[in-house]
Amino acid sequence: MNSDLPGGAASRADVLTRLRALPRRNVPHPGVFGGDLRYEDVAARFAESVTAAGGHCVRLAAAAVSEALDAHDAWRAARRVFLGPGLDLVHTEGAQRLDTATVTRLHDFAETDITVLVGAPGVAENGAVWIASDDPGLRAALVATQHLVLVVPAARLVHTMHQGYAAIDTTATGYGVWVAGPSKTADIEQSLVIGAHGPLSLLVLVTD
């Protein structure tokens, strides 16, 4: 690293040296949070939280996912779909399936009409679902898609974010995101608008 350039080694050394010269204070880390908020019905609470976040939540048998999608307007109307790993779905209307094998230009993933991904855990207190991937296409399709569907196994629902973080390994992938609801904004006079720059809708399928 050239120390003459802005942000070079000299600045780094200077800031670290000055930080380390601060008077030592013994302020211990408080450890793991001891709260124990638990919901009577974790799945019911999760569904409520998804709804509160602007999404729609349905519980069904794992075998019924395909059927549920066929009943979903955004899926039926889609021309280009992105399916995440672990999903074996067929679009009956013959939409184009975008994946890393067929699409070479990352920008094409931004043309996705609907993206379907498997995620876990799902967090009851806020409706968030963890999606993690190293696939740049998935990362683009996750946010640029017009509509999003997340499939979450009921067995992987947890109560709070503490349990959520305990259930994941944030170092397993380069990108991971808690998704709670469709994209939204209230930046104009605090009027909530669902569908900001990303998905206009979110359907969460909780599977048994």
Place this chain on the structure above:
Amino acid sequence: MKHSSAAVVDHRANAARFIAEPGRSQWHDQALWFVRSKRDRATAQIPEWEALRAHGAAIKRHVVANLGDYLAAFIAKAEAVGATVHVARDAAEHNAIVHRLLSAAGARKVVKSKSMLTEQCGLNEHLHEHGIEVVDTDLGERIVQLAKEPPSHIVLPAIHKKKEEVGALFHQHLGTPAGLDDPLKLTRAARAHLRERFLAADAAITGVNFAVAETGAIVICTNEGNMDFGTALPDLHIACMGLEKLVPRAEDLGVFTRLLARSATGQAITTYTSHIRGPRRGQQLHIVIVDDGRVSHAADQETSDSLACIRCGACMNTCPIFRRAGGLAYGSTIPGPIGIVLAPHREPSRARKLPDACSVCGSCSDVCPVKIPLHQQILTWRKRLADRGLMDEMKRAGMVVGSAVLQRPWLFRPLAWCGRMAMRLLPQGLRNRAAGAWGTVRDVPKPPAKSFQAQWKARKK
């Protein structure tokens, strides 16, 4: 847009301009009280909320006491997973680093997600001077960028703008029909406009909410998805952060993700809470870590707690002065109670009147998710600025006279009698004027004929 940096910020004069337009102040007050009420409902759903606040506060204080170790650990981890880390001593160095990275990549079109740090550094203006176009992609930030104004709130940058004003801006810049002021339609127009910009961007600049020392990940929270969209396509991602954004471990995020959105907007969590650890395939990730006075702030033990701030804006939404005066009155990127305690660290002379924009009601300290004793720190700054000779001249003169009179009952009694009599004799208009700022919007009542002491004595008989 950056606040002009020349003169002393005159909060009172700025607020007077905001209040002057009939109805504006009440409208703004209600908009923010609505957000504050949502926050109250959201926190009431968490029985362990107070324990959570205490826990978040303790983690942040631990970080502030060990910043050197955590910064070194974060840099090592982030570089081990492929990010390039730059450390900037001040705003100018920060801007120079970002410009150099963009130039090296030949980037002309940049999308930026919300970052108060880059606002504070005046990054947009710096890049613009060098021919690089930066589009703010948070809707609120885009609105104020089109209006050529600074954000008035750190979470709700355009909270001071009415939908009719947004409609007029969009008509001028985005070609929406004249007179269109429906928030849904305006948001859809912004969606189309910004999606184009995302697709055309050469590079993305983002802020950072949390940087995890243990893993080298940066965590960024948005509702709109603008950070995720902005960084998904271009080959260059530059993330800018103050060095106080560090948290020790990934599990600590469990605490802060529960605190942040509930305190900010009353949501249980933001729509996207994204963890980026190293560059994605085909991309360069640069993390620019900025000091700009934070090291000396950490050294200042009396006020170092305010480095714990997670930028939720709850103190703004609850502050009776912020709600009525608007965020632009503070003349700094971070306004409101937290702005009052941060600004004098960087610019004591320019910010010397800001600590007076406080009624010391303490509501800010009560809602702060990391328990910064904000109102106490505001008092600390009043005292410090007075000690440094930066107190307002009129106020200082008043203090000197008041102190002299109040210490001498033989002087106080006759002067109080004269004052009382004068105020009784003056017509209402002059009486209001004699009461100073207090009387500009209220009728000052006529003082009683007898002093409090005389009434008290009569009562005790």
